[in-house]
Structure formats: structure tokens, C-alpha cells
Amino acid sequence: MLPLPDAAARDYDVVRRVIGFISGNAKAQPSLDTIAGHVGMEPMALQRLFTRWAGLTPKTFLQAVTLDHAKRLLDESASVLDAAIETGLSGPARLHDLFVTHEAMTPGAYKARGAGLTVRWGAHQTPFGTAVVFVTERGLAGVAFADRDVGEVLDDYHCRWPEAAFVEDAAATAPVAARVFDPARWAADRPLRIVLIGTDFEVRVWERLLTIPFGRAATYSDVAAGIGRPSASRAVGAAVGRNPISFVVPCHRVLGKGGDLTGYRWGLTRKRAMLGWETGLAARS
DNA sequence: AGGGCCCATCGCA
DNA sequence: TGCGATGGGCCCT
Numbered sequence A: 001m002l003p004l005p006d007a008a009a010r011d012y013d014v015v016r017r018v019i020g021f022i023s024g025n026a027k028a029q030p031s032l033d034t035i036a037g038h039v040g041m042e043p044m045a046l047q048r049l050f051t052r053w054a055g056l057t058p059k060t061f062l063q064a065v066t067l068d069h070a071k072r073l074l075d076e077s078a079s080v081l082d083a084a085i086e087t088g089l090s091g092p093a094r095l096h097d098l099f100v101t102h103e104a105m106t107p108g109a110y111k112a113r114g115a116g117l118t119v120r121w122g123a124h125q126t127p128f129g130t131a132v133v134f135v136t137e138r139g140l141a142g143v144a145f146a147d148r149d150v151g152e153v154l155d156d157y158h159c160r161w162p163e164a165a166f167v168e169d170a171a172a173t174a175p176v177a178a179r180v181f182d183p184a185r186w187a188a189d190r191p192l193r194i195v196l197i198g199t200d201f202e203v204r205v206w207e208r209l210l211t212i213p214f215g216r217a218a219t220y221s222d223v224a225a226g227i228g229r230p231s232a233s234r235a236v237g238a239a240v241g242r243n244p245i246s247f248v249v250p251c252h253r254v255l256g257k258g259g260d261l262t263g264y265r266w267g268l269t270r271k272r273a274m275l276g277w278e279t280g281l282a283a284r285s
Numbered sequence B: 001a002g003g004g005c006c007c008a009t010c011g012c013a
Numbered sequence C: 001t002g003c004g005a006t007g008g009g010c011c012c013t
Helices: A007-024 A032-038 A043-054 A058-064 A067-087 A108-112 A150-160 A170-180 A200-209 A220-226 A233-241 A268-284
Strands: A100-105 A118-126 A129-136 A139-145 A165-168 A192-197
Touching: A007 A032, A007 A043, A007 A058, A007 A118, A007 A129, A007 A268, A032 A043, A032 A058, A043 A058, A043 A268, A058 A268, A067 A220, A067 A268, A100 A139, A100 A200, A118 A139, A118 A150, A118 A170, A129 A150, A129 A170, A139 A150, A139 A170, A150 A165, A170 A192, A192 A200, A200 A220, A200 A233, A220 A233
Parallel strands: A100 A192, A118 A165, A139 A192
Antiparallel strands: A118 A129, A129 A139
């Protein structure tokens, strides 16, 4: 049973529709009035909602989500990325971002398929819709989005770790969810512990994603080069798509080389939402 | 076999 | 020029 949607979740529903509309009519550059009309809101109300959600007006958000902007973001990020990798996960480059310490369960855990693991899960409202959060004794193990039905997400994770014991325990996951999706709580206390369960290759890709700073982006081939497999960008794409801890392991910050968003496990609209949200937050500083 | 890729080429306005 | 469409190579499950 889901908790009642809070303000953030209701906001996301509007945001989702707006982004869908904008990207479907990108060429037409729809005005605020047009957009508001499409979602059945007053323009001013929509404007306030967006500003509350992302710190951006819909107009600015629209610009932040275009191909041009994505290309520029990639250009600007290229230099920053090197510095971020130097300082690693705990350095000051993580300003504005979650501090994360990670541990890998590989490849034994992959083979063991979660045997001996107790996974506690709960569904929570977030700025990007309903998320199912999975935690283990060793740390946060999964974040997944459920557009319709939490059951689909559970099936998915059951398949990943078929030998693990799953226990619904929203009381255990609620604080993690609250912290992960609330920038005000980032870096406020101890680093967030996460555990990466996957093949050797996958874990290396996911670790690499953790070095992409907040509000920036990298390409699939950047990531491939970064793990010493410069020609494996396609395999990187597949591994990125299997990232079990979405948002926390920022797979939404990986774009095609030309600035295309290419794909996202939880829907391109959500990827756009995350990128735009980060842009707004980074600009606010 | 088949991907959340990438590059080169080609054809068409 | 620019923008699709196509084909071949690539490398991990």
C-alpha cells in the first residue's frame, strides 16, 4: 500500500506531462500559455510549480533540455570530469552531491544471486515519482521507479537476486529515500553507504559513473575510455542500463556523443527531468 | 543473439 | 550544409 502522494509527487506528475509535451513539440517552441493549457493549469500556477520543483521556469527548463544545451554540457563537463576523477569520491568535487562510499559484491554475489542477503524494501514518493528503495545490511542496494505498479519493480529485483530474502520494511527504507532525494540533506552527515552487485565489468562501469559530478554529463564512450575499454561503449550502454541504484549511481548523466539522450531504463522523460532538475539546482548554488 | 554506441557513407533537400 | 537512414565493427551477457 502506498502512502498518499505528497506535494513533490504531485508536482512530478505535472512536470512529467510538461516535459513530455515539450519534447514532443520541441520544434514548435511552445509558449508558457500553450504548455499550461495542455496540462490544464493557469500559466502562473505552472510557473510557480516549476520554480518550486526545479528552481527553473518552464521556459528556462525548456532550454536546458534541448540538444544544444546537452552538447554544451558535455563540452563543459569534459574538463571537470578529469578533475573529479583525480579527487575521487570523497573530494570537494562532490560539492552539491551525495557523498557515497561504495562496496562491490562481485563476482561472487553475482554467482550467488543474492544468497544470504536480506533485502528490505519500501515504496516512497520522490521528486521523480514513486521509487522503490532496497537496502541491505551492507548498504543501499537498489533504487527503481514504479510508474504504474510496484509489483513490476519487485519482480525485476527478484530476478536479479533470486536467492535473497525480500522483506517489506518501509520504516527501514524511508530515511534513506528521504535523504537521497533531498539535496538539503546531502553531505550533511556520514557518507551514504551503497553496495554494488553485478559482474566485474558492470561494477567498474557503475563506479565510474559515481565520478561524474552533479550537474555534469559524460558520454558512453567517455565511460568506456575511463575504464580502459575504449571500444566497449556499446557494452557500457548495456551496463549503464542495468544500474540497480538509479539516481544515486547517476546513470542519467550519460549521454550519446552527439548530445542525444539515447535511452533511459525508466523513460527518457525521467532522464530529462533529472538533468533539468540538476541544472536548476546547480545554477542556484 | 542482441543491446541506452559510434563512425563512415550516401541520398536527398 | 544538414539531417535521416543504413551498414559494419565492437564488446559484454
